[in-house]
Amino acid sequence: xxxxxxxxxxSTGGLLLTAVLVLWRRELPVVxxxxxxxxxxxxxxxxxxxxxxxxxxxxxxxxxxxxxxxGVLPWLLRRTLAGSARRETRPVLNVAASLLAAAALTLLxxxxxxxxxxxxxxxxxxxxxxxxx
Amino acid sequence: MxxxxxxxxxxxxxxxxxxPLLLGLMxxxxxxxxxxxxxxxxxxxxxxxxxxAKEMITPRxxxxxxxxxxxxxVAMTLVVAVVVPFVTTASPLPGxxxxxxxxxxxxxxxxxxxxxxxxxxxAFGGMGxxxxxxxxxxxxxxxxxxxxxLSVPAGSTGLPAIVSSTLAEPAHVLAPASLLAAVALGMVxxxxxxxxxxxxxxxxxxxxMVHEAMVLEYAGPRLAxxxxxxxxxxxxxxxxLVTLFVPWGIATEAHLLALAVGVVAFAVKVAAAGALLxxxxxxxxxxxxxxxxxxxxxxxLLALLxxxxxxxxx
Numbered sequence: 240x241x242x243x244x245x246x247x248x249x250s251t252g253g254l255l256l257t258a259v260l261v262l263w264r265r266e267l268p269v270v271x272x273x274x275x276x277x278x279x280x281x282x283x284x285x286x287x288x289x290x291x292x293x294x295x296x297x298x299x300x301x302x303x304x305x306x307x308x309x310g311v312l313p314w315l316l317r318r319t320l321a322g323s324a325r326r327e328t329r330p331v332l333n334v335a336a337s338l339l340a341a342a343a344l345t346l347l348x349x350x351x352x353x354x355x356x357x358x359x360x361x362x363x364x365x366x367x368x369x370x371x372x
Numbered sequence: 373m374x375x376x377x378x379x380x381x382x383x384x385x386x387x388x389x390x391x392p393l394l395l396g397l398m399x400x401x402x403x404x405x406x407x408x409x410x411x412x413x414x415x416x417x418x419x420x421x422x423x424x425a426k427e428m429i430t431p432r433x434x435x436x437x438x439x440x441x442x443x444x445x446v447a448m449t450l451v452v453a454v455v456v457p458f459v460t461t462a463s464p465l466p467g468x469x470x471x472x473x474x475x476x477x478x479x480x481x482x483x484x485x486x487x488x489x490x491x492x493x494x495a496f497g498g499m500g501x502x503x504x505x506x507x508x509x510x511x512x513x514x515x516x517x518x519x520x521x522l523s524v525p526a527g528s529t530g531l532p533a534i535v536s537s538t539l540a541e542p543a544h545v546l547a548p549a550s551l552l553a554a555v556a557l558g559m560v561x562x563x564x565x566x567x568x569x570x571x572x573x574x575x576x577x578x579x580x581m582v583h584e585a586m587v588l589e590y591a592g593p594r595l596a597x598x599x600x601x602x603x604x605x606x607x608x609x610x611x612x613l614v615t616l617f618v619p620w621g622i623a624t625e626a627h628l629l630a631l632a633v634g635v636v637a638f639a640v641k642v643a644a645a646g647a648l649l650x651x652x653x654x655x656x657x658x659x660x661x662x663x664x665x666x667x668x669x670x671x672x673l674l675a676l677l678x679x680x681x682x683x684x685x686x
Contacts, residue, residue: 248547249548252681256552256674256677259670259673259674259677260670263666263670263673333666334669335666335669338666338670338672339669339673342673342676342677345676345677346676346680349680
């Protein structure tokens with residue numbers, strides 16, 4: 240059970256990290272690579288849930304996400320990129336400011352979701368699906 | 373002699389003796405990867421010997437700040453080398469082996485050199501000092517927040533406590549909080565020791581140099597001290613990184629054998645980290661000064677996420 244929780248932490252952490260790194264880097268090929276990595280992390284989240292619940296439907300969802308977000312979409316973007324002259328993103332807000340905004344928004348999201356979990360009526364004090372507690 | 377004092381002395385000797393060798397190793401790795409023969413690992417020691425034998429020159433119009441700055445930098449770095457549990461967790465001054473104190477001591481070393489750069493009154497000294505302090509101001513918050521994240525699982529900011537807790541539970545190193553803090557602290561080390569992509573240690577081009585511009589007026593024995601101080605800082609920062617994230621081999625008891633294993637493990641780990649850094653630098657170009665804040669803002673965000681992860685997931 241704890242192993243599942245750790246894997247879930249790792250995949251959601253990867254999701255958050257790739258989302259931050261997309262803001263950080265300007266080179267479009269790197270951004271597309273990060274998008275693919277994010278797809279893999281997202282599929283990992285679904286796969287951990289599927290394994291834990293022993294659910295074939297969730298497994299199919301994980302496989303679909305992996306193929307679409309981790310493979311097809313980045314491949315299409317790379318093909319489009321190969322024909323265009325633009326190599327870098329042109330951010331509206333500068334990188335340092337957008338990173339700090341991302342930090343503030345992430346902390347806000349965490350504070351809000353922690354409050355939501357606390358205020359929710361449920362059995363016991365569990366943050367995860369009931370099977371894991 | 374208590375084990376703490378003996379361990380501290382051993383660490384000081386090891387760091388001072390090994391720091392120029394580490395610098396030599398990194399230059400040699402870089403030279404070999406670029407297809408040059410390289411001057412050999414012992415070259416920084418030979419340079420130091422040559423500089424120490426020269427006469428003392430003091431630029432006209434400089435004050436005591438210029439004269440004492442190299443000594444103070446080396447002294448503060450030496451205190452860190454004595455108290456941080458590089459080889460053994462027995463510290464001679466347990467109160468000073470706190471992460472906040474260590475970061476403050478290392479930052480003071482930079483500040484003292486920046487003051488000396490301003491003291492010379494030259495354009496280069498002022499420019500180098502201004503750039504160095506800009507980078508320092510951006511790096512310090514990252515270092516403090518990353519340390520905070522590391523201290524959460526151990527419940528203490530004391531380095532021996534953090535190292536003992538990691539040795540007791542090796543799984544902590546692979547926790548998301550620890551990995552994020554490792555990346556953030558790695559960037560802090562790059563910026564603070566003046567390596568690529570923040571500063572190029574081998575350039576003397578006025579547009580790009582940061583640390584070198586600050587110490588341009590030094591010559592002779594004082595330059596030897598400045599160079600030794602830079603090598604010590606590099607060793608201490610790399611040592612701090614490997615001590616926090618790869619603590620295996622550090623002696624937790626006062627055996628002679630355990631100490632010997634600790635010395636060998638420290639030397640191997642720091643040499644490997646230095647060689648890796650030198651090899652990575654071959655593929656990097658220096659960032660423009662105006663892009664450096666972006667890099668450091670990114671590392672600050674990673675450190676902040678590490679703290680959040682340490683509290684939410686830990």
